[in-house]
Amino acid sequence: MDDPRPTSGPVPPRRPSGRLEESKGPLVEPSAGASASGPHEQPGLGHLLANCEGQELQPGLHAALEVCRPNTADLDDPALAEVQAALAADAGLRRRLASLQQFDQALVAALRDVRAPAGLEDRLLKAVSALAHSEGVEPLVEVEAALLAPSSDAASASCVPPASAEADHAACRDEAGYTSVRSGCLAPDTVLPSKRRAMRLSSRPMVLAASLVLVVGAGLVIWQYRRPASLPTPQQLANEATGQFQQDLSEGDGMPASKKWPAQVPASFPQLRLPQGTKWRTCRLVNVSAVMFDVTQAGVKGALYVVRAREVARGAQVPNTPSRVVFTQGVSRTMWRQGDYLCVLIVEGDEQALRRLLRPVPPVT
Amino acid sequence: MVQDKPQDGIAELVARYHRELFAYAYRLTGRAADAEDLTQQTFLAACAAYHSLRDARCARGWLYAILRSQYLKQFSRARRLVINEDPTELEQIPEELPYEPDFDQELLQQALDRLPAEFKVVVLMFYFEGCSYKEIAEQLKLPPGTVMSRLARAKQRLRDALLHTGQPAFNGSMEAGVPQVVREGTPHVGG
Numbered sequence: 001m002d003d004p005r006p007t008s009g010p011v012p013p014r015r016p017s018g019r020l021e022e023s024k025g026p027l028v029e030p031s032a033g034a035s036a037s038g039p040h041e042q043p044g045l046g047h048l049l050a051n052c053e054g055q056e057l058q059p060g061l062h063a064a065l066e067v068c069r070p071n072t073a074d075l076d077d078p079a080l081a082e083v084q085a086a087l088a089a090d091a092g093l094r095r096r097l098a099s100l101q102q103f104d105q106a107l108v109a110a111l112r113d114v115r116a117p118a119g120l121e122d123r124l125l126k127a128v129s130a131l132a133h134s135e136g137v138e139p140l141v142e143v144e145a146a147l148l149a150p151s152s153d154a155a156s157a158s159c160v161p162p163a164s165a166e167a168d169h170a171a172c173r174d175e176a177g178y179t180s181v182r183s184g185c186l187a188p189d190t191v192l193p194s195k196r197r198a199m200r201l202s203s204r205p206m207v208l209a210a211s212l213v214l215v216v217g218a219g220l221v222i223w224q225y226r227r228p229a230s231l232p233t234p235q236q237l238a239n240e241a242t243g244q245f246q247q248d249l250s251e252g253d254g255m256p257a258s259k260k261w262p263a264q265v266p267a268s269f270p271q272l273r274l275p276q277g278t279k280w281r282t283c284r285l286v287n288v289s290a291v292m293f294d295v296t297q298a299g300v301k302g303a304l305y306v307v308r309a310r311e312v313a314r315g316a317q318v319p320n321t322p323s324r325v326v327f328t329q330g331v332s333r334t335m336w337r338q339g340d341y342l343c344v345l346i347v348e349g350d351e352q353a354l355r356r357l358l359r360p361v362p363p364v365t
Numbered sequence: 366m367v368q369d370k371p372q373d374g375i376a377e378l379v380a381r382y383h384r385e386l387f388a389y390a391y392r393l394t395g396r397a398a399d400a401e402d403l404t405q406q407t408f409l410a411a412c413a414a415y416h417s418l419r420d421a422r423c424a425r426g427w428l429y430a431i432l433r434s435q436y437l438k439q440f441s442r443a444r445r446l447v448i449n450e451d452p453t454e455l456e457q458i459p460e461e462l463p464y465e466p467d468f469d470q471e472l473l474q475q476a477l478d479r480l481p482a483e484f485k486v487v488v489l490m491f492y493f494e495g496c497s498y499k500e501i502a503e504q505l506k507l508p509p510g511t512v513m514s515r516l517a518r519a520k521q522r523l524r525d526a527l528l529h530t531g532q533p534a535f536n537g538s539m540e541a542g543v544p545q546v547v548r549e550g551t552p553h554v555g556g
Contacts, residue, residue, distance in 0.1 A: 060510075063517035067491070067498040074497055079509070107523070108492050110468040114388035117397060120404070124379045127405050128412050132372040 061086060065093075070101035231313040232286035238326075238335050238344050240285040241305040244292075245331060245346045249301060265291045265306045266341055271322055272304065273297070273357055288312070295345070295357055302347035302357055309342050318342060322358055325351040334358075371415035378424055379408055386432055389493050393436045393485060395478040403439070407432040429494055430504065433486055468527060476526030480519055487512055488519040 064083040068074045075084050087094050232240070261267065262280055272295065280293045288311045295302040322334040322345060332354040333346040347354040386407060391400035410431050411418075418427055477485055486505070490496040496504070502512040 060513070063513045066517040066520050067513050069491070069495065069497065072497070077499070079499075103524070104492065104520075107468065107473075108495075110470065110473055111392055111489070111492050112385070112388055113470065114391045116384045116387040117401065120387060120401060121379060121383050123401075124383055124405055124408050125376055128372060128375045128379065128408055131409050131412055 065097050065100060068097060068101070070105055231311060232288055233313045234316045234318050234335060234342060237285045237288065237290075237305070237307060237312060237342065238333060241290075241292075241303075241344045242328065242331060242333055242346055244283065244285070244305075245303050246329065248303070249348060262291050264289075264308075266338060269304070269338065269343065271336065271338070271343075271359055272345070273359055274304075295347075297357060300347060300349055300353050300356070302345065302354070305344040305346070307342050309337060309340050312342050325354055327351055371412050374415055374418070374421075375408055375412040378411065378428065382425060382428055383408070386428060389429065389489065390432060390436070392474070392477055392489055392493065393432075395474055403432060403435055406435050406439075410435065426494075433490070437482060437486065472527060473523075476523050479526065480522060484515050484519040484522075487515045488523065491516055491520075 061083060064080050068080070068083070074080065075087070087097065262282075268274075274293070274295060275297060278293050278295065280291055283290050283292050283305075285305060285307060288307050290305050290307040293304040293306070295304050318335060318337045320337050322336045322343075325332050325334045327350055331346050331348055332351050333344060334354060335342070335344045337343070345354065345357065347357060383404060387400055387404045390403040390407070391397060394400050394403060407428060411428055414431075418424060477489075480488065487501055490501045490504070491498070498512045498516055499509055501507070501516070502509040505512070
């Protein structure tokens, strides 16, 4: 279990925890004073580093000295051969390296001198348990794990053991010296982040679900409102049909060629007097698919345009009968709704010519 | 042997490594709350990816890698300080280093906090994980020369902060000729 020491409040720094041992690196020789009298009696590292000034060194030698860990075979690395040669030839350099490594060892001890807050293990176990029992959380964490590394750390973050032998060696390093964390520096601002985190994790699926619902809802609303806006109004359709009809009149072509009744329109138009063998063709009115019937009769040219009502913007009131006739630019037109279809009848001439194509409306009884 | 059930395996890892991972996280983040969050995220991520751990002997390095990555992902954007790019010189290595230093933990953490994340990770991999510069380079996918340079500069920065800050850097005994300094008003805990 964790150290029962209080976890709140400022952290007092620690007093020295012990005297350092002499570096035992293969190429690091202690100073004459140190080897004669031992670490407790030597005058200090300042003497170890004496007589090093002024010497000309290969570039990068300092960096190479810095990366040599104590009590390791780092200097056997062929890449550090120059350092090895320089150390072999220069006792002052060896003393400087010994000083660095002793300092490093002390720093290692100080860095590890952090004590975990009380109850950390329990909180971690609870979080892990909550994760294991929450099906909705696990994929999120998997995603986090997959996204562990932003860039250079990607390989190590993929949670796959290192591939190379050297990296394997690093990953499987002997744990001696690592497992015991002495009591000492207690992290100062201990709070309960794990609980916070656990709550965040457990609520994350709910938040995601709510976000998803909101997004879908917003999408539906936008779709509903955008759809009518993108559909033509009945008036636009009628105007477009009128334009096409007038163009057909002036060009003398474009009249329907098919006699077989189209499947995409009603089987009949009770409001109209359509002769047998009425021809038709498909066309587009303001990007809406439509069927145009040639309703020319007795020398009076006329056309009926039929579109599906669902492809027309809602809102505009369209009568169910061809009651209102508009005369414009030498043609008359009327518009009505028949079931799921919108019909636009256009006839060359005045309203009377148009009325001749319509069946009489039965009187209301 | 890797446990079949992730929960069991992670529980074992928690018991074994949570202290050192917390310490590592604390050194990286500088705040206990962040450190605990980071530690927990590490174990949760490890739990989710437990199947990828094929050798239990690699668990420690695996956990450290997860923690490092989590840290770089979350915390490295918080502080982006530019470290001195000047090449380090041998003469920058102090002539006299305290033989028996007792680092002021506050100063030590402040010095770490002042390091950019990329440098902090490298220096902590070296000190805390005990990685060689080649291992660091391999794990971070960096050129060895870059790691060597970063490591040297980061260590230099740490030493500068701890030895030449103008503030008392040590609580313990110092070398002859260097005054022994004890931070006033700082309580000590027996170790």
